[in-house]
Amino acid sequence: MIKDRVRTETYKAAITQHQNSIAGKVVVDVGCGTGILSIFCAQVGAKRVYAVDASEIAIQASAVVKANNLSDTVIVLHGRVEDVEIDEGVDVIISEWMGYMLLYESMLESVITARDRWLKPGGLILPSSATLYMAPVTHTDRYRDSIDFWRNVYGIDMSAMLALAKQCAFEEPSVETISGENVLTWPHVVKQVDCYAVTIDELKSVATRYRFKSMMRAPLHGFAFWFDVEFNGPAIFPTSTDSPSLFIGSSSNNPVDGSQRKKRSNPNEALVLSTAPEDPPTHWQQTLIYLYEPVDLEQDQLIEGSVTLSQSKENPRFMNIRLEYAAGGRAFVKESVMR
Amino acid sequence: MIKDRVRTETYKAAITQHQNSIAGKVVVDVGCGTGILSIFCAQVGAKRVYAVDASEIAIQASAVVKANNLSDTVIVLHGRVEDVEIDEGVDVIISEWMGYMLLYESMLESVITARDRWLKPGGLILPSSATLYMAPVTHTDRYRDSIDFWRNVYGIDMSAMLALAKQCAFEEPSVETISGENVLTWPHVVKQVDCYAVTIDELKSVATRYRFKSMMRAPLHGFAFWFDVEFNGPAIFPTSTDSPSLFIGSSSNNPVDGSQRKKRSNPNEALVLSTAPEDPPTHWQQTLIYLYEPVDLEQDQLIEGSVTLSQSKENPRFMNIRLEYAAGGRAFVKESVMR
Numbered sequence: 001m002i003k004d005r006v007r008t009e010t011y012k013a014a015i016t017q018h019q020n021s022i023a024g025k026v027v028v029d030v031g032c033g034t035g036i037l038s039i040f041c042a043q044v045g046a047k048r049v050y051a052v053d054a055s056e057i058a059i060q061a062s063a064v065v066k067a068n069n070l071s072d073t074v075i076v077l078h079g080r081v082e083d084v085e086i087d088e089g090v091d092v093i094i095s096e097w098m099g100y101m102l103l104y105e106s107m108l109e110s111v112i113t114a115r116d117r118w119l120k121p122g123g124l125i126l127p128s129s130a131t132l133y134m135a136p137v138t139h140t141d142r143y144r145d146s147i148d149f150w151r152n153v154y155g156i157d158m159s160a161m162l163a164l165a166k167q168c169a170f171e172e173p174s175v176e177t178i179s180g181e182n183v184l185t186w187p188h189v190v191k192q193v194d195c196y197a198v199t200i201d202e203l204k205s206v207a208t209r210y211r212f213k214s215m216m217r218a219p220l221h222g223f224a225f226w227f228d229v230e231f232n233g234p235a236i237f238p239t240s241t242d243s244p245s246l247f248i249g250s251s252s253n254n255p256v257d258g259s260q261r262k263k264r265s266n267p268n269e270a271l272v273l274s275t276a277p278e279d280p281p282t283h284w285q286q287t288l289i290y291l292y293e294p295v296d297l298e299q300d301q302l303i304e305g306s307v308t309l310s311q312s313k314e315n316p317r318f319m320n321i322r323l324e325y326a327a328g329g330r331a332f333v334k335e336s337v338m339r
Numbered sequence: 340m341i342k343d344r345v346r347t348e349t350y351k352a353a354i355t356q357h358q359n360s361i362a363g364k365v366v367v368d369v370g371c372g373t374g375i376l377s378i379f380c381a382q383v384g385a386k387r388v389y390a391v392d393a394s395e396i397a398i399q400a401s402a403v404v405k406a407n408n409l410s411d412t413v414i415v416l417h418g419r420v421e422d423v424e425i426d427e428g429v430d431v432i433i434s435e436w437m438g439y440m441l442l443y444e445s446m447l448e449s450v451i452t453a454r455d456r457w458l459k460p461g462g463l464i465l466p467s468s469a470t471l472y473m474a475p476v477t478h479t480d481r482y483r484d485s486i487d488f489w490r491n492v493y494g495i496d497m498s499a500m501l502a503l504a505k506q507c508a509f510e511e512p513s514v515e516t517i518s519g520e521n522v523l524t525w526p527h528v529v530k531q532v533d534c535y536a537v538t539i540d541e542l543k544s545v546a547t548r549y550r551f552k553s554m555m556r557a558p559l560h561g562f563a564f565w566f567d568v569e570f571n572g573p574a575i576f577p578t579s580t581d582s583p584s585l586f587i588g589s590s591s592n593n594p595v596d597g598s599q600r601k602k603r604s605n606p607n608e609a610l611v612l613s614t615a616p617e618d619p620p621t622h623w624q625q626t627l628i629y630l631y632e633p634v635d636l637e638q639d640q641l642i643e644g645s646v647t648l649s650q651s652k653e654n655p656r657f658m659n660i661r662l663e664y665a666a667g668g669r670a671f672v673k674e675s676v677m678r
Contacts, residue, residue, distance in 0.1 A: 008493060039495050063499030154347060156378050160402030 002034055004283040010273040011096065012040050014126055014231035017271060018092075019044040021124045021233070025091035028052060030081055030114045031107045035061035035074065037094050042073045049073060050090070052114075054080045081110040081117070089120040100175050101287040102132040102227035103309060104319045104338050108193070109200050125195040127229035127273070133187035134210065134225045136303055137178060138218040143294060146170070170222075170290035173321060173338045177285045178224055180278035184214045184297070187276075190225070190307060205310040212304075214297040222290035223307075223323065228274040289336060295327050303327045312337060341373055343622040349612040350435065351379050353465055353570035356610060357431075358383040360463045360572070364430035367391060369420055369453050370446045374400035374413065376433050381412045388412060389429070391453075393419045420449040420456070428459040439514050440626040441471040441566035442648060443658045443677050447532070448539050464534040466568035466612070472526035473549065473564045475642050476517060477557040482633060485509070509561075509629035512660060512677045516624045517563055519617035523636070524554045526615075529564070529646060544649040551643075553636040559666065561629035562646075567613040628675060634666050642666045651676060 023045030032051035058078035077084040097107035146169035188210040305325035312318030362384030371390035397417035438445035485508035527549040644664035651657030
């Protein structure tokens with residue numbers, strides 16, 4: 001993942017942008033991996049950086065820190081954020097916690113734990129917020145490659161394979177790169193995460209209703225999910241959900257006219273790490289939920305429904321995705337598991 | 340795999356070429372999958388085709404056969420070749436049994452079982468023989484992408500990651516497509532399989548000594564393995580290993596001057612399905628064993644050693660690969676597991 005230049009360079013730029021909040025301060029890097037973000041923080045003058053990782057890579061991180069003569073500043077802690085001890089308040093939490101589809105196998109719970117254990121009032125969390133989007137997509141080439149192939153295979157009628165082929169191709173969510181041209185209209189905000197206020201409980205199940213108006217006549221093949229994260233300064237987020245929000249277009253009242261495209265006010269010109277189809281590709285790509293049967297859409301046709309993301313009971317690491325969609329008077333449900 | 344046109348079209352051509360041996364005869368298709376090879380055989384006039392598969396795909400194969408009005412000719416048997424019953428001798432065995440590196444997760448044992456249970460004397464086996472090759476390769480781009488990246492990451496010395504990066508990148512065999520330009524000299528024959536004579540016992544461990552002379556000055560990054568299979572007619576192979584062989588250059592006396600390039604006489608102009616780097620790509624690609632440290636080779640430098648492929652004790656489906664290699668007075672051992 002460190003080879004994902006968009007990711008690493010955006011984090012580096014964010015650390016530089018917030019240099020004044022980091023220099024002379026205590027930082028925790030949650031899920032430090034190779035330690036690269038910890039070292040970036042040390043390079044802009046952090047007083048002390050606790051680099052925490054539960055995996056064996058913490059051993060390499062220690063060696064990297066030592067090789068860069070930063071052992072006095074960067075303290076690698078090999079263990080879970082829930083278990084390791086830090087005997088001082090921290091001013092900054094930095095973490096690259098985002099999973100596929102933002103929440104799949106993410107480390108956001110560890111960030112919340114670190115925040116609640118150690119972050120001083122007024123402290124900084126980078127990234128400060130995250131937004132998960134969805135949009136309807138058309139992808140005829142992908143559908144044809146996976147399915148239409150079977151209608152005539154070397155002159156043999158293999159239609160009997162279609163059901164199995166569809167199941168194999170489309171049962172599970174697919175992490176792949178699509179282009180902006182596959183997207184049929186402006187995205188819907190599935191979930192906004194304010195890293196200063198989010199709780200572990202609210203991540204257990206995320207549900208939203210959506211309403212899209214297709215901008216073109218095309219077969220609907222499925223829905224794409226992607227996210228972005230912002231690197232804002234601290235304390236601009238109200239912690240009460242009753243307070244006026246800086247966000248425009250929360251998931252309960254999305255406009256369908258495109259005004260959510262610039263989906264929030266950004267008075268600080270905060271840095272954004274985007275994994276949208278129209279932006280440069282990252283290792284997160286996009287996550288696609290394909291329908292077993294395409295739905296032919298007219299221009300301006302409405303697609304309405306809901307999506308629920310929840311932890312699997314089968315395995316807490318898996319994510320259940322329940323998608324309801326209706327278009328042209330027909331309604332469908334697609335359930336899938338990201339494993 | 341059915342989408343691998345090289346594979347499917349070569350099988351179709353072989354069935355057409357051997358039409359006279361198939362028309363009016365009884366055929367067994369070992370591991371029939373979707374049933375496509377069974378249907379090809381029915382189309383050239385087979386009297387009866389038993390299409391055997393242990394997996395659930397046999398259900399789809401039945402439906403495909405029915406959709407093509409071939410239920411009177413093609414009998415789908417859902418079960419293992421060891422377990423299903425066929426109450427007559429068979430004239431032809433056809434099977435697409437080859438795994439990665441020929442023998443990894445292959446179905447050759449099932450072909451042998453089918454042969455020993457049902458094949459009449461003088462019967463036909465397609466393919467009739469298979470050959471596994473290896474050759475030393477240079478692949479600087481691949482090595483640089485995986486390893487050299489860590490020497491300087493966004494200005495940080497990450498050399499401490501090198502050992503782990505090498506382990507992650509090169510510990511396991513890698514199935515990937517290389518080009519003929521990566522190959523440093525003519526290949527060595529690791530194993531020849533005569534489908535009429537091969538026994539299950541001789542597949543449990545395959546060992547060979549090799550001797551290469553690099554045709555160029557280049558870093559040796561590892562060894563590539565690939566295979567081809569031939570679709571010869573029956574009974575041209577002597578079954579005794581003492582008899583003169585049609586093969587030139589068995590694994591015990593490979594010349595190093597390139598004469599094994601055309602590695603066997605081919606008096607029948609038999610069809611060959613090749614997965615070599617210089618041939619059109621197939622889903623089998625090539626299998627690469629990378630060295631942790633490249634070895635700088637001079638032109639005409641000898642590389643000598645041995646390779647042993649054996650069933651893993653940990654899991655019978657895994658394949659252990661023990662590679663010994665010596666060049667320029669230094670000797671190494673690389674052990675890996677294909678899982």
